[in-house]
Amino acid sequence: MKLNLNSFVYLIKEGFKSIWNNWIISLATTVVLICCLVLTGSTVLLSNSANKILDKIKSQNTITAYLTKDFHEEDYKKIEKKINDIPNVTNVEFCSKDQQIEKYSSKIGKDFVDVLKENNPLRDSYIIKVKDLNKYDETADTIYALQGVEPPLINTKDTVKKVSNFINIICTIKILLIVAFAFLALFIISNTIKITMYGRRLEISIMKSVGATNLFIRVPFIVEGIVIGVISSLISLGVLKILSDIILNLLRKMLQLMPISFEGVDTAMVVCFVLAGFFSGFIGGVISIRKYLHKEGGEVVAL
Amino acid sequence: MIEFKNICKKYSNEISAVRNISFSVDKGEFVFIVGPSGAGKSTILKLITCEETPTSGKLTVNNVDIFSLKRRQIPYFRRTMGIVFQDFRLIDKMTVFDNVAFAMHVTGASQKAIRARVPYVLDLVDLKNKAKALPTELSGGEQQRVGLARALVNNPDLLVADEPTGNIDPSLSFEIIKLLAKINSCGTTVLIVTHEHNLVKKFKKRVIAIDSGRVISDMNLEVLKNEA
Numbered sequence: 001m002k003l004n005l006n007s008f009v010y011l012i013k014e015g016f017k018s019i020w021n022n023w024i025i026s027l028a029t030t031v032v033l034i035c036c037l038v039l040t041g042s043t044v045l046l047s048n049s050a051n052k053i054l055d056k057i058k059s060q061n062t063i064t065a066y067l068t069k070d071f072h073e074e075d076y077k078k079i080e081k082k083i084n085d086i087p088n089v090t091n092v093e094f095c096s097k098d099q100q101i102e103k104y105s106s107k108i109g110k111d112f113v114d115v116l117k118e119n120n121p122l123r124d125s126y127i128i129k130v131k132d133l134n135k136y137d138e139t140a141d142t143i144y145a146l147q148g149v150e151p152p153l154i155n156t157k158d159t160v161k162k163v164s165n166f167i168n169i170i171c172t173i174k175i176l177l178i179v180a181f182a183f184l185a186l187f188i189i190s191n192t193i194k195i196t197m198y199g200r201r202l203e204i205s206i207m208k209s210v211g212a213t214n215l216f217i218r219v220p221f222i223v224e225g226i227v228i229g230v231i232s233s234l235i236s237l238g239v240l241k242i243l244s245d246i247i248l249n250l251l252r253k254m255l256q257l258m259p260i261s262f263e264g265v266d267t268a269m270v271v272c273f274v275l276a277g278f279f280s281g282f283i284g285g286v287i288s289i290r291k292y293l294h295k296e297g298g299e300v301v302a303l
Numbered sequence: 304m305i306e307f308k309n310i311c312k313k314y315s316n317e318i319s320a321v322r323n324i325s326f327s328v329d330k331g332e333f334v335f336i337v338g339p340s341g342a343g344k345s346t347i348l349k350l351i352t353c354e355e356t357p358t359s360g361k362l363t364v365n366n367v368d369i370f371s372l373k374r375r376q377i378p379y380f381r382r383t384m385g386i387v388f389q390d391f392r393l394i395d396k397m398t399v400f401d402n403v404a405f406a407m408h409v410t411g412a413s414q415k416a417i418r419a420r421v422p423y424v425l426d427l428v429d430l431k432n433k434a435k436a437l438p439t440e441l442s443g444g445e446q447q448r449v450g451l452a453r454a455l456v457n458n459p460d461l462l463v464a465d466e467p468t469g470n471i472d473p474s475l476s477f478e479i480i481k482l483l484a485k486i487n488s489c490g491t492t493v494l495i496v497t498h499e500h501n502l503v504k505k506f507k508k509r510v511i512a513i514d515s516g517r518v519i520s521d522m523n524l525e526v527l528k529n530e531a
Contacts, residue, residue: 021396107324206392209352210406210453211382213375 003215011216015223022196026224029192030232033185033280037236037273038243040174040181044269047170059211063128063140065149069150075148076124082146083128089140125152144176182280189225189284197221198294204292213291223284229281233273241265304330304461304492305351310319310360312346312516318348322516323360328494330460330514333487336496344496347513348465351494352386353377365460379436382410385454385491387464391446393438393453399425400434401453424452428482444475451482455491462486464495468502480506 003011018028065083067076076094083092097120105113126149130139144151195203207217244265307327312321320343328334338344340361349355351364353372357368362409365383371422372380374456393402404417411421425431428448447467454462464483468476478494480502497503507524 007408007411010408202392203394206405206453207409209376209381209386209388209392210409210457211378211380212409213378216378216409284477301476 003213003219008217008219011219012223014220015227018196018200018220018224019227022192022199025192025195029188030235032188033229033232033277034236034239036181036184037049037233037276038239040177041240041265041269041273042235042243043170043174043177045240045265046167047167050167050170051280061130061144063130063136064152065126065128065146067124067126068148068150068299069123071124071148079146079148080126083126083143083149086139088126088132088135089143090131093127093129095127097124100125118162124163137180137221168212183278185229185276185280186284187286188230189229189281190288192228193221193225193285193288196224201292217293218286218289221223221289222282225281225283226278227281229277229279229284230274231277233277237265237267237270237273240269304328304332304365304452305494306361306363307350307449308361310350310362311358312343312350312355313358318518319516321350321357321456323531324513324516324518325360326511326518326521328492330492333402333484333485333493333508334495335401335501335508335510336494336513337498337510338519339498342513343516344498344513345465346516346530348463348496349489351461351463352384353380382457384461385457385459386449387447387454387462387467389428389466389469391438391443391450391458391470393446393449396432398435398437399430399441399452402438403456406453406456421452422489427455427486428452442475443471444446447471447475447479448482450485451479455486459491461492464493466497467495467498468490468499473501474497476502477505484508 067079071079080092080094083089098117100122101113101116101120127141128143130136140151143149204217307324310321310324313319316350322343324343324347336344336347340360343428346355350357350362350369353369357369367380367383394405397405400421403421407417407420422431422434425434428449428451430452432443433441433445438449441449447470451464451467454464462483466481467483471479476499483493484506485497504524509523510520511518512520
């Protein structure tokens with residue numbers, strides 16, 4: 001079953017030649033595979049970005065408590081003490097509404113900040129760090145139950161829950177898509193190779209009659225599958241990179257006030273895509289040729 | 304070289320193509336297998352090339368017991384013989400040279416060996432000047448000579464031809480058999496399945512007649528001619 005170097009080089013060339021000779025089928029397969037991969041890749045990117053956002057929210061392990069109105073300095077101290085007395089609280093930091101406005105000065109401009117300061121719509125708040133994240137909800141409820149304190153409009157607790165739910169849905173879609181893609185890719189590649197093989201069944205029957213081993217017959221078809229798979233994965237990575245750059249730029253512009261970063265195409269994704277293309281091509285090639293390897297001479301031509 | 308001992312071949316539909324056949328072919332012999340359509344001639348060739356396995360009996364080809372041959376050994380076994388088909392089985396998109404070289408690629412031959420051997424074999428079948436032509440540009444007789452060159456290129460000990468003149472002009476049939484006789488004179492055993500009695504009569508070689516899967520006669524016309 002061994003192949004020598006002469007045969008190996010010859011068969012690799014034959015694999016490439018076959019792609020060229022059947023370029024319409026090869027092109028159609030590549031386009032369909034690219035669509036599958038882009039769809040799956042988009043879901044993976046969305047899921048990765050959502051995970052990153054959730055991690056960021058979770059890693060902050062802080063509770064923001066807004067004060068319902070402006071208080072006297074003594075009242076501030078009383079509220080701060082009450083918060084400090086809650087068991088899970090490790091640190092309480094006061095953040096005045098002016099300080100909050102300052103945080104946005106780089107984004108909205110100093111002049112605008114000065115205007116806002118005159119009639120500041122924000123409210124004073126406490127940034128409270130908690131020790132145990134598992135008791136996050138309980139601690140937040142205790143804080144918000146205090147008189148003069150209320151949760152932010154965008155509640156971190158609710159945000160974590162919503163993002164978590166969103167991520168779960170995306171992950172489910174991602175897994176379903178990856179499984180569906182794997183089957184679809186195998187189906188498409190193996191069908192392409194079946195069509196190529198049908199066109200080359202005479203060649204296969206001649207190969208068998210002159211003493212070609214099964215490996216010798218298989219290699220060009222496997223090469224064809226792998227090349228189509230890898231080319232499709234590389235093109236789809238390029239498409240994903242362009243699409244994600246466009247979408248991320250739009251999102252960054254739209255959400256520039258929010259401290260959120262999004263995931264683009266990274267090295268791990270490139271490796272995964274190329275491997276997926278390689279193996280779907282390889283397995284597709286192996287599966288589709290089995291029928292022909294078990295037939296002999298005239299039977300191959302008659303298939 | 305070839306030994307059939309009580310060989311039977313039954314297909315899955317219970318049809319017996321070959322019934323208790325026994326004969327042997329020695330190294331360097333030239334043998335015609337003749338008989339009407341459906342007599343079992345092609346099945347005999349398929350048994351020799353291991354396309355089919357006998358149902359019972361003992362079959363030895365090129366000193367290999369077919370029953371003991373493992374599936375993965377069949378390709379290597381086939382490299383010891385050349386096969387010529389009635390329908391030529393040439394690849395239309397390949398040139399004459401490439402069609403012949405194809406059989407050498409299968410065995411893992413180097414480019415150097417291919418460049419040396421293929422022109423030699425094409426010269427042998429008188430097609431050296433057609434090396435760059437495509438099969439569709441050739442006549443039936445020329446196409447069959449390409450098939451013959453492909454069968455010969457790996458220098459086989461045994462050459463089997465299944466109705467090699469079936470698809471060509473009768474006037475060219477004689478040339479093909481003459482070529483096969485020339486190859487045989489160089490020491491290659493030749494086994495031809497045909498139903499063209501005129502050719503058989505002309506060449507006066509050993510003839511095995513088959514009918515309904517049985518050998519009905521086995522005579523050497525060459526010997527008979529010499530005796531006469």
